[in-house]
Amino acid sequence: MKFPIFHGFIAPDSGAAKPLNAMNTAFSLAAALDAQLSVAIGALQISVRTILSSNMVEGLISDENKRSAASATAAREQITELARKSGLIVHTEILKGDLGSIKRRCANRARVHGLVFAEAGIPGELLGGSLIEPLIFESGRPVIVVPNGFSAAISLDHILVAWDGSAAASRAVWDSLPLLRLAKSIEIVTVTGEKELNEVPAANALAGMLTYLGRKVGVTALPLGRSSAAGLIKEHAARAGAGLVVQGAYGRSRWSELVLGGVTRDMLHGCTIPVLLSH
Secondary structure (H helix, E strand, O other): OOEEEEEEEEOOOOOOOOOOHHHHHHHHHHHHOOEEEEEEEEEEOOOOOOOOOOHHHHHHHHHHHHHHHHHHHHHHHHHHHHHHHHOOOEEEEEEEEOHHHHHHHHHHHHOOOOEEEEEOOOOOOOOOOOOHHHHHHHOOOOEEEEOOOOOOOOOOOEEEEEOOOOHHHHHHHHHOHHHHOOOOEEEEEEEEOOOOOOOOOOHHHHHHHHHHHOOEEEEEEEEOOOOOHHHHHHHHHHHHOOOEEEEEOOEEEEOOEEEEOHHHHHHHOOOOOOEEEEO
């Protein structure tokens, strides 16, 4: 059985076909892992029926819903053509509904896959990155988040693991094994001075465990200074030429909903390197 990867995104807000940059990355990742790719395309449907509704309002909503459905269909056709040219096995479906419904259904579908792929989107942009949180916190699967507009293949030559000994970090390491097996070198990075690490598994202990992969494994300690922990890791990853960062995802409860914690949010904001997050 081929390794299963899931990718979900909201269709662009136009009926015309638009460049799907992240799909190029998803296809190259699927090829590297000999994977079967499942893609869910969200087609937003607005439903506003009140006593104040008018024929004009309902007509405008109907037109907008048709545009969204046409955009999803155009995206599906683009993906089908990419799949035909690449020879990959790709399953596509269109999910129609409001944003909450699409989020839930994408998270549910992601649960039966080995790896999830998503695009970060532009902070502040309508719907930008709107699927990130449900995919991370509700799917139970590791999620690779690529920067907005990223279209290159993910380089697995040098993978950086952000390690603090936590349960989330541990899950991220072992969830990323299919990718770590393809790496030429693995670098374990710890940020010192942020938290007490004496009572958690040390980075050196993890390095010893990962040597069974037969890859070069190194350990780097980054002292916390004026920059945040996430900032230090991003800067070091860029300097080291890492193609992927692996780290645990942290969230906090707000009004009974999980939202991205500060470190996770900071890691994704402005990051130019794909990040694998596991919660």
